[in-house]
Amino acid sequence: MAPVEPLWQLLPYLSPIAGLSLPPLPAPWPRSTADTWATELGVLSPHPPRLITTGRVAVVGTSGSISLWGTTAAAGGALFIGAVAVLLSGLEGPLPAARLGWLAIVALLGGVGGALVDSFLGATVQGIYWCEHDHKETEKRVHTCGERTRLLRGWAWLDNEWVNFICSLAGSIIAFALWRIAGFS
Ligand SMILES: [Zn+2]
DSSP: TTTTTHHHHHOTTHHHHHHHHOOOOOOOHHHHHHHEEEEEEEEOOSSOOOTTTTOBBOOOOOEEOOOOOHHHHHHHHHHHHHHHHHHHHHHHHHOOOHHHHHHHHHHHHHHHHHHHHHHHHHTTTEEEETTTTTTEEOOOOOOSSSSSOEEHHHHTTTOHHHHHHHHHHHHHHHHHHHHHTTOOO
């Protein structure tokens, strides 16, 4: 069962839903890591990002905007977690080469797919707020400066926590489906 373990590490949110008891996660997950790398490294992009929905050029940091730079960073983050999963599983015995290859694909597509769902929700229905103090768009009801924000667009209830949950679920479903397609579960 060792080769299945990395998969479970990719599927944190499926465990409570499916009623499965899975091993605790030893590392951050592809989706959240992809998202973090995209956010942190995306701002270094030499070109302004574009909205994932309309393709219009957007201000750096706008929810729902993506750049080639940020998406590449997301892919790097997802692959990094895939590599971590491989290393951890390797401690329990070697994985066949085909499974290693699929694990990389699963981590890459699950991570980047989840990050793109994040951007899509950010561009459409996610609750996006406006801080009057800093004249900045934010995903938080209370900005980092302490000021209470007002709803700019989207659904007020669909906050960052919900979006993160939905994206992790989407990334996990992609990963799970790919793993099934590969015939490993
Ligand atoms: Zn502020």
